[in-house]
Amino acid sequence: MATAEAHIDSHAHDDHEHKDTFITKYIFSQDHKTIAKQFLITGIFWAVIGGGMSAIFRIQLGFPDADLGWLRPLLGKWVSAEGALDPEFYLALVTMHGTIMVFFVLTAGLSGTFSNFLIPLQIGARDMASGFMNMLSYWFFFLSGVIMFISLFLETGPASGGWVVYPPLSALPQAMQGSGLGMTLWLVAMVFFIVSSLLGGINYITTIINLRTRGLSMWKLPLTIWAFFLTAVIGVLSFPVLFAAALLLVFDRSFGTSFYLSEIYIGGEALPNVGGSPILYQHLFWFLGHPEVYIVLLPALGITSEIIATNSRKPIFGYKAMVISMLGITVLSFVVWAHHMFVSGLNPFLGSIFMFLTLIIAIPSAVKVFNYLTTLWRGNIIFTPAMMFSIALVSVFISGGLTGIFLGNSAIDIQLHDTYFVVAHFHLIMGAASFFGMVAGVYHWFPKMFGRMLNEKLGYIHFWLTFIGVYLVFFPMHYVGIAGFPRRYYSFTNYDAFSGFTDLNAFISIAAIITFIAQFIFLFNFFYSIFRGRKATANPWRSNTLEWTTPIVPGHGNWPGEIPAVYRWSYDYSKPGAKEDFIPQNVPFSQTPESNFPHETEEIAFENDIDEIVIDETGEFREEGNHSH
Amino acid sequence: MFGFYLLLAIFLVLGILLVIFRIGRLINVVKSSDKKIVTGSNKVNAILMLLFLIIGFGLMIYYSAFYYDDYVIPVASEHGVLTDKLFWRTMWITGAVFVVTHILLFGFSYKYRYKEDRKALFFPHNNNLEMIWTGVPAIVLTWLVISGFMAWEDITGPAQENAEQIEVLGYQFAWSLRYGGTDNNVGDYDYRLIDATNVHGQDFTDRAGFDDFNSRDLVVPKGKEVLLKIRARDVLHSVYIPYFRLKMDAVPGMPTQFKFKATKTTQEMRDELGNQDFNYEMACAEVCGRGHFSMRKRVVVLEQAEYDEWKAKQKSFLAQNPEFMSAVPDDIKELAIVSSRIDQ
Numbered sequence: 001m002a003t004a005e006a007h008i009d010s011h012a013h014d015d016h017e018h019k020d021t022f023i024t025k026y027i028f029s030q031d032h033k034t035i036a037k038q039f040l041i042t043g044i045f046w047a048v049i050g051g052g053m054s055a056i057f058r059i060q061l062g063f064p065d066a067d068l069g070w071l072r073p074l075l076g077k078w079v080s081a082e083g084a085l086d087p088e089f090y091l092a093l094v095t096m097h098g099t100i101m102v103f104f105v106l107t108a109g110l111s112g113t114f115s116n117f118l119i120p121l122q123i124g125a126r127d128m129a130s131g132f133m134n135m136l137s138y139w140f141f142f143l144s145g146v147i148m149f150i151s152l153f154l155e156t157g158p159a160s161g162g163w164v165v166y167p168p169l170s171a172l173p174q175a176m177q178g179s180g181l182g183m184t185l186w187l188v189a190m191v192f193f194i195v196s197s198l199l200g201g202i203n204y205i206t207t208i209i210n211l212r213t214r215g216l217s218m219w220k221l222p223l224t225i226w227a228f229f230l231t232a233v234i235g236v237l238s239f240p241v242l243f244a245a246a247l248l249l250v251f252d253r254s255f256g257t258s259f260y261l262s263e264i265y266i267g268g269e270a271l272p273n274v275g276g277s278p279i280l281y282q283h284l285f286w287f288l289g290h291p292e293v294y295i296v297l298l299p300a301l302g303i304t305s306e307i308i309a310t311n312s313r314k315p316i317f318g319y320k321a322m323v324i325s326m327l328g329i330t331v332l333s334f335v336v337w338a339h340h341m342f343v344s345g346l347n348p349f350l351g352s353i354f355m356f357l358t359l360i361i362a363i364p365s366a367v368k369v370f371n372y373l374t375t376l377w378r379g380n381i382i383f384t385p386a387m388m389f390s391i392a393l394v395s396v397f398i399s400g401g402l403t404g405i406f407l408g409n410s411a412i413d414i415q416l417h418d419t420y421f422v423v424a425h426f427h428l429i430m431g432a433a434s435f436f437g438m439v440a441g442v443y444h445w446f447p448k449m450f451g452r453m454l455n456e457k458l459g460y461i462h463f464w465l466t467f468i469g470v471y472l473v474f475f476p477m478h479y480v481g482i483a484g485f486p487r488r489y490y491s492f493t494n495y496d497a498f499s500g501f502t503d504l505n506a507f508i509s510i511a512a513i514i515t516f517i518a519q520f521i522f523l524f525n526f527f528y529s530i531f532r533g534r535k536a537t538a539n540p541w542r543s544n545t546l547e548w549t550t551p552i553v554p555g556h557g558n559w560p561g562e563i564p565a566v567y568r569w570s571y572d573y574s575k576p577g578a579k580e581d582f583i584p585q586n587v588p589f590s591q592t593p594e595s596n597f598p599h600e601t602e603e604i605a606f607e608n609d610i611d612e613i614v615i616d617e618t619g620e621f622r623e624e625g626n627h628s629h
Numbered sequence: 630m631f632g633f634y635l636l637l638a639i640f641l642v643l644g645i646l647l648v649i650f651r652i653g654r655l656i657n658v659v660k661s662s663d664k665k666i667v668t669g670s671n672k673v674n675a676i677l678m679l680l681f682l683i684i685g686f687g688l689m690i691y692y693s694a695f696y697y698d699d700y701v702i703p704v705a706s707e708h709g710v711l712t713d714k715l716f717w718r719t720m721w722i723t724g725a726v727f728v729v730t731h732i733l734l735f736g737f738s739y740k741y742r743y744k745e746d747r748k749a750l751f752f753p754h755n756n757n758l759e760m761i762w763t764g765v766p767a768i769v770l771t772w773l774v775i776s777g778f779m780a781w782e783d784i785t786g787p788a789q790e791n792a793e794q795i796e797v798l799g800y801q802f803a804w805s806l807r808y809g810g811t812d813n814n815v816g817d818y819d820y821r822l823i824d825a826t827n828v829h830g831q832d833f834t835d836r837a838g839f840d841d842f843n844s845r846d847l848v849v850p851k852g853k854e855v856l857l858k859i860r861a862r863d864v865l866h867s868v869y870i871p872y873f874r875l876k877m878d879a880v881p882g883m884p885t886q887f888k889f890k891a892t893k894t895t896q897e898m899r900d901e902l903g904n905q906d907f908n909y910e911m912a913c914a915e916v917c918g919r920g921h922f923s924m925r926k927r928v929v930v931l932e933q934a935e936y937d938e939w940k941a942k943q944k945s946f947l948a949q950n951p952e953f954m955s956a957v958p959d960d961i962k963e964l965a966i967v968s969s970r971i972d973q
């Protein structure tokens with residue numbers, strides 16, 4: 001810590017350093033690293049709430065006859081005198097679980113944390129293009145979270161129409177309690193969330209395009225940065241559409257318009273609205289909603305690409321194919337949205353077009369999987385907790401991706417739509433995969449964030465409980481789904497067709513609750529290690545990317561002196577002839593004649609153009625790196 | 630008091646865990662295993678990866694084989710046979726990919742675990758390999774898309790002229806059914822005409838509706854095409870009949886439809902399952918509020934002859950609710966009396 005701070009003080013670039021008070025340093029900070037930690041810790045807070053909600057509704061699903069009276073101190077009137085959960089509150093829990101996990105945990109907590117933390121550090125920038133916008137981005141997210149949190153305590157409950165909040169259900173307070181004030185707050189919170197996302201996304205794009213260090217061409221970027229870049233592009237293009245959808249819903253709810261409402265008779269009266277279409281909302285919602293899947297998944301894939309390469313001690317296989325796959329996924333993510341609507345009454349011809357486009361997206365996804373597998377092949381694998389979560393990500397990405405081939409096929413989707421098969425599918429590919437990516441990122445970059453290491457043994461225990469737990473929860477759900485059980489059901493006892501699987505549902509619930517509890521091992525490890533963890537070294541994973549050339553705890557401005565220049569891609573692991581099994585990106589080819597390929601030797605001639613001074617700097621940093629092992 | 634002891638026990642367990650954790654850390658420091666690239670845990674984790682693979686596959690195969698009858702539900706519609714075939718074709722293909730990729734994933738993880746004397750292979754790319762695994766999935770997917778496309782065209786194509794027309798109306802929280810009657814033509818409606826009795830908002834100026842009748846159960850003939858004309862009057866619902874592989878949203882303001890042909894009568898299915906209490910059921914598959922989970926409707930499949938007999942016995946809505954005769958325009962009152970069989 002002390003040395004790092006000494007670096008900052010000697011660092012002339014920042015003229016506002018002296019003004020740092022507690023408030024500017026930890027609260028209204030414009031430093032991307034602090035903002036990243038704010039996103040992470042807020043994300044963890046929401047993950048506990050969102051996960052806790054799932055534990056409660058899993059009790060209801062697994063043990064429908066259980067007496068939930070003991071939850072009354074927490075849930076109050078939502079537990080009846082007989083100890084039964086209120087059916088409407090069950091829907092509220094499902095809705096808020098989805099909203100919180102998708103937006104607050106996996107969008108803000110994942111993309112917000114790691115885009116903020118890694119973009120400047122890995123591209124060699126002092127900070128984001130606009131530190132102020134970046135700060136606003138966090139505080140709009142915070143505000144959004146506060147509003148959503150308040151909505152949990154309303155008399156009428158929070159929004160309860162499913163996380164997709166389809167109108168007319170979400171537009172008519174007569175239709176359910178949660179569509180009253182709870183829904184209003186949901187919409188307001190989402191508007192602030194969208195503002196936050198846009199401020200962040202514009203910043204990420206600008207920073208990556210403009211602030212790369214000398215020599216760092218786009219084709220030398222680590223895959224993490226490519227992933228964050230494309231994620232931000234998707235977000236900037238799709239979130240405004242959700243904003244429009246939300247705005248029109250606000251109009252319908254509060255100003256008597258009929259964008260989504262038509263021919264409705266409810267509560268004993270016929271409403272005057274005609275001419276609107278609920279399907280319009282679905283189109284607008286899924287125009288964000290589907291890209292949103294990739295907004296949460298791509299950063300996780302970027303993070304794991306980096307971690308798998310580093311810990312296999314091998315270059316990522318097919319770097320260009322990986323980038324092109326991600327580009328392909330980015331473009332395709334905008335033209336598949338209606339596969340969520342095959343049985344919504346959509347024109348069947350449109351359905352077949354979207355089936356075709358949807359199944360194309362399996363191709364870049366398959367390429368990515370095979371490239372990960374080839375990266376592991378003949379590697380020298382070090383099982384850090386981060387690496388294990390990355391391998392687990394590949395596993396759930398395969399499992400969840402393959403079931404997408406069923407659901408993307410409109411004919412098969414007729415039966416599977418809105419059953420537990422879908423729940424299993426998206427929890428694996430979107431929930432578990434992104435969550436594993438996020439946790440892997442925390443394990444991997446914790447030393448850079450806090451200058452200390454997480455405890456590995458606890459990491460292993462956390463990993464195995466989580467990984468096995470996730471499969472025990474979601475794999476059985478496929479069977480339940482194939483048997484046709486619909487999702488968002490409070491109870492199945494009304495039907496003969498859904499009367500089976502009581503034991504399997506109980507099993508899933510137990511597995512889910514244990515998995516949830518296992519996350520507290522991680523929480524303990526996280527908060528304990530921030531203060532008491534083993535001190536980190538400069539480059540603990542012997543990695544190539546630029547963030548490991550900064551001081552152990554980088555100060556404001558990230559590098560105390562000149563920013564290092566970049567000469568090579570970030571995947572020179574186990575290069576034949578090299579002394580070490582890794583060559584950081586800032587090492588020029590002229591210093592590694594023993595391992596250069598012919599075309600790399602040619603590049604030595606251009607190194608002077610990149611920057612002469614930097615070669616000395618690099619030498620200095622290499623020394624620092626050598627201390628570490 | 631029990632609560633207090635429970636709390637005490639939890640704290641005790643947490644305390645013990647904390648002590649074990651601290652001791653473990655100290656041992657690590659003493660062994661200075663912190664400074665090595667890998668510790669013994671690396672091999673343990675590699676073995677666990679392999680065990681995960683083997684046990685995981687074991688459980689999957691066991692459950693899939695021994696509980697097959699629990700999770701595979703019979704199919705009782707013509708198009709359902711087709712979509713089931715597509716489902717299982719996709720299952721075999723993706724299942725094979727699932728097994729192979731997982732063997733590679735965990736197999737490689739185990740086999741290539743860290744060894745001090747080994748150096749990883751520098752293998753940044755290989756165009757041939759990448760071509761293969763772009764091309765092969767593309768071809769397989771094309772096949773799946775085309776077969777899915779053809780089935781989808783059939784299922785969503787226009788219904789036959791003589792298909793039985795049944796209007797299904799979803800509302801919070803039940804379904805209401807209206808049959809086309811003897812002319813097999815469901816009459817017009819206007820949502821403004823809905824009231825407690827005229828649940829469908831039937832418009833009595835349309836002569837096609839005079840013979841329409843309501844039914845408590847969804848009764849359909851076996852082997853004849855049925856066209857469900859689907860409506861919702863408050864929020865979204867979704868008609869879902871699992872055994873028919875049938876699902877279609879009910880949308881306020883936008884009628885939708887689904888055609889199908891049942892292939893097994895209720896009695897046949899009862900005999901097949903050996904369960905004389907069995908009934909086909911219709912459910913709601915789109916969240917619609919508090920009672921979403923309780924919108925059960927019984928579905929009855931009869932032989933054609935039985936169905937005709939049943940249909941002939943039904944009383945039209947007008948006959949059951951003669952007060953709505955006043956809504957019928959004077960010039961077609963005669964017709965209304967005849968086709969609604971109000972005087973019988």
